Amino acid sequence: MQKSFLPSFFLALLLLCGSSYAGGKHDFSFKVSRGDAFYKFFFSTGLSGELLTRLMSSDKRAQRLNNIFPGDKFRIILNDDHSLKEIVFSPLTENPLNIYYDGNNFTYEKNDARSNSGLAYTIVNIQKSLNFDAKKAGVDAEVVKMMVDHFSWELDFSRDLRKGDRFVLSWNGGKTPEAMIYIGDRKTIALFSHTDTQGRKKYYTANGLTINDTFAFAPVKYNRISSGFSKRRWHPTLKTYRPHRGTDFAAPTGTPVYAPAKGLVKYVATLSGYGNVIYLKHGSELVTVYAHLSRFAKGLKAGNRVKKGELIGYVGSTGMSTGPHLHYEIRINGIHKDAEKISLEKRSAVPNSKMSGFQKRAKRILFELNIK
Ligand SMILES: [Zn+2]
Numbered sequence: 001m002q003k004s005f006l007p008s009f010f011l012a013l014l015l016l017c018g019s020s021y022a023g024g025k026h027d028f029s030f031k032v033s034r035g036d037a038f039y040k041f042f043f044s045t046g047l048s049g050e051l052l053t054r055l056m057s058s059d060k061r062a063q064r065l066n067n068i069f070p071g072d073k074f075r076i077i078l079n080d081d082h083s084l085k086e087i088v089f090s091p092l093t094e095n096p097l098n099i100y101y102d103g104n105n106f107t108y109e110k111n112d113a114r115s116n117s118g119l120a121y122t123i124v125n126i127q128k129s130l131n132f133d134a135k136k137a138g139v140d141a142e143v144v145k146m147m148v149d150h151f152s153w154e155l156d157f158s159r160d161l162r163k164g165d166r167f168v169l170s171w172n173g174g175k176t177p178e179a180m181i182y183i184g185d186r187k188t189i190a191l192f193s194h195t196d197t198q199g200r201k202k203y204y205t206a207n208g209l210t211i212n213d214t215f216a217f218a219p220v221k222y223n224r225i226s227s228g229f230s231k232r233r234w235h236p237t238l239k240t241y242r243p244h245r246g247t248d249f250a251a252p253t254g255t256p257v258y259a260p261a262k263g264l265v266k267y268v269a270t271l272s273g274y275g276n277v278i279y280l281k282h283g284s285e286l287v288t289v290y291a292h293l294s295r296f297a298k299g300l301k302a303g304n305r306v307k308k309g310e311l312i313g314y315v316g317s318t319g320m321s322t323g324p325h326l327h328y329e330i331r332i333n334g335i336h337k338d339a340e341k342i343s344l345e346k347r348s349a350v351p352n353s354k355m356s357g358f359q360k361r362a363k364r365i366l367f368e369l370n371i372k
Contacts, residue, residue, distance in 0.1 A: 032072040038065040045076045047084055058106040092370050093123050093168050124167040150203055151182055152284035153211045154189050156264050170365055179365045192362045194350045206362045208350035213261035213308055215344045220257045220326045222249035229338035237320055245336035246329035253294050253324040255315040265304040268296055275319025278312055289329035292321040
């Protein structure tokens with residue numbers, strides 16, 4: 001008894017010492033941030049440059065490890081002796097790739113757990129522009145237009161889009177995606193479809209609201225409409241008939257002017273006819289114009305984003321104007337519209353009775369896509 005006890009005791013001690021000799025961690029997890037590179041993670045586990053070179057030349061699939069983006073994840077698993085056992089690469093929006101190492105050879109295995117869940121994705125990785133890169137990714141023009149129409153409410157495609165930003169489309173049959181998600185450096189905008197009882201499909205943010213904004217009728221507290229939209233109006237200064245392609249709200253000089261809906265400041269300038277003028281862009285097609293202002297809100301400049309109800313300027317009579325008023329225009333794709341008659345799409349919500357199902361589905365999609 002004594003004889004057999006001792007050796008097994010020493011064996012246990014040896015095993016304990018053996019594992020403590022090998023030391024520390026054997027399982028490393030990494031999440032990619034901007035500017036990260038795979039080799040940094042690889043070296044931080046103590047693995048050698050020589051092994052990295054062998055890994056990279058082992059298969060063309062290894063090149064995928066050099067093409068990583070914020071949000072992607074890695075796991076590097078080592079054997080007890082600190083040699084490489086396995087690398088698990090989990091890109092944000094693709095199936096994980098497992099690479100096993102037996103000391104001589106690397107074996108690759110694409111884990112398709114996610115494709116079993118039935119979700120299909122398209123990833124548009126921005127290198128040039130949404131139009132260019134979406135076409136390259138096989139997204140048809142109609143869907144691209146839909147993406148622009150929606151995301152333009154929160155994203156200025158000419159200023160905000162960066163190389164490396166991504167759009168993810170999740171498909172569930174049909175010609176339009178189930179979800180459209182923008183993943184940028186500074187923000188993520190996720191939109192999910194909901195089809196109403198009449199079969200109309202719309203996109204909503206995770207809180208169940210459409211991304212557009214409801215317009216206030218007037219951007220100013222006014223006394224009266226001194227001149228409406230008309231194709232032929234006597235112009236007292238020019239002494240001729242000219243179209244009046246806006247609505248004049250009479251109000252005292254200095255009356256604050258507010259953005260009637262969230263938007264982007266496109267243009268702040270002083271022109272001969274309009275005087276001090278502001279152009280706001282709302283979504284992809286709609287522009288509003290505010291003319292004859294006495295002054296602009298402090299700090300207002302092109303590129304600013306404004307909220308609904310945010311101060312943008314003050315009523316005045318600058319430019320070609322006969323008295324203090326706000327000249328207000330609404331243009332859709334460059335065509336002037338009558339602010340008194342037009343009915344613009346309001347912000348809408350997923351009905352209460354459908355909300356919990358909608359939000360569950362939205363959460364599931366984000367989870368499957370490994371977002372947040
Ligand atoms: Zn006018």
